[in-house]
Amino acid sequence: MTGAFPEPPPSYGPPPSYGAPPPYPPPQPGPESAPYPPPQPGAYPGAPQPGAYPGYPGSPQQGPYPGAPQAGGNGRKAVVAVVSVVAVVAVLCVAGIVGVVWYTTKHDDGGSSGAGGQDIAGLIDYRTTHPDWLERDHKPSGEKIQYPMVPAAGGPHHPVWMRCAGDVYTEPVDEGNAVHSLEHGAVWITYRPGLAAGEVEKLAKKVRNQDFMLMSPYVGQSSAISLQAWGYQLRVESAGDSRVDAFIKAYRETATMEAGVPCSNGVTSSDASAEPTATG
Structure with a gap:
């Protein structure tokens, strides 16, 4: 035993300084790192063609060219069609009612019932x-x-x-x-x-x-x-x-038995044997 206190550890001195690592050079453009060009429409078999679906490059947008369908066009056409049909049906109904009223005023034997x-x-x-x-x-x-x-x-x-x-x-x-x-x-x-x-x-x-x-x-x-x-x-x-x-x-006229036959011509004399101007 060499004394009452332990001996201090040996001193190795300050740690060596290695310095900051040198910067790595940035990658340089080269054949392998060049950006890939975006695919062009129709560039490869099976690729979607221009106009194949909305939003794809070259697809037509609603309204940008003559004759292009406008938003809501089909809906308006449907409304117009429905309104037209309703109007035609209404006219036919009215015509039918008028026809029935006219017909019911006619007598079964060919004249009007009056x-x-x-x-x-x-x-x-x-x-x-x-x-x-x-x-x-x-x-x-x-x-x-x-x-x-x-x-x-x-x-x-x-x-x-x-x-x-x-x-x-x-x-x-x-x-x-x-x-x-x-x-x-x-x-x-x-x-x-x-x-x-x-x-x-x-x-x-x-x-x-x-x-x-x-x-x-x-x-x-x-x-x-x-x-x-x-x-x-x-x-x-x-x-x-x-x-x-x-x-x-x-x-007057509605009680006729011969619709469409006129009252003109005829005789104007009170003599029943007078020469007639017409018969019917």
């Missing part, structure tokens, strides 16, 4: 009560025809008609010719001889210049005034009765 006048007070509807009185046979001109209603409102008649183009006759006319006028759709107004001149003039104003209208005095009728259409009759006592206009409105 349904618009059924609510006229005092209306006589021979089409319903006595259809057998309304035969449409032609009788020889000049032959006297017996009618079950006075004046006649339909039935057998002569081959020609009284002209009913707004004609006001001041003398009685041949009944067989007048009934033929009714077959064409005319309204025949008759009045009892001796009716006040003012009343006659009121009636005449409803007839003049009105196609499918005629009037004449009639000997032997029970009422002051009587209105006839084919299969319908109304008797009143005054030309100012509102039912006169209602009857004319309801049955």
Whole structure:
């Protein structure tokens, strides 16, 4: 043992200084480190071609060229198509309703039912009560025809008609010719001889210049005034009765049994044997 205290460790001196490591030189561009060029569209087999999908280089964008589809274009076209279809359907529905209304006013036997006048007070509807009185046979001109209603409102008649183009006759006319006028759709107004001149003039104003209208005095009728259409009759006592206009409105032309046949031509003489200008 060499003393009371241990000997200090040997001193090796300061650590050697090696210095900072030299910097590494930056990599120099070379064939192996050159950046790769981006792939070009269509540069290799199977590569997507320009315009193959939206967003790819060369793909068309919406709207940048003439004729290109615009955003929302298909939606607007669909709306226009739907609106057009709805409009067409609406027009067809309206046309169908009008057609049904028109058709239902026609009578099964070829004439109009004149349904618009059924609510006229005092209306006589021979089409319903006595259809057998309304035969449409032609009788020889000049032959006297017996009618079950006075004046006649339909039935057998002569081959020609009284002209009913707004004609006001001041003398009685041949009944067989007048009934033929009714077959064409005319309204025949008759009045009892001796009716006040003012009343006659009121009636005449409803007839003049009105196609499918005629009037004449009639000997032997029970009422002051009587209105006839084919299969319908109304008797009143005054030309100012509102039912006169209602009857004319309801049955002039609409009560025809020969739609489209005119009231022009015909005979204008009260003589039933007069030479006719037309037949039908």
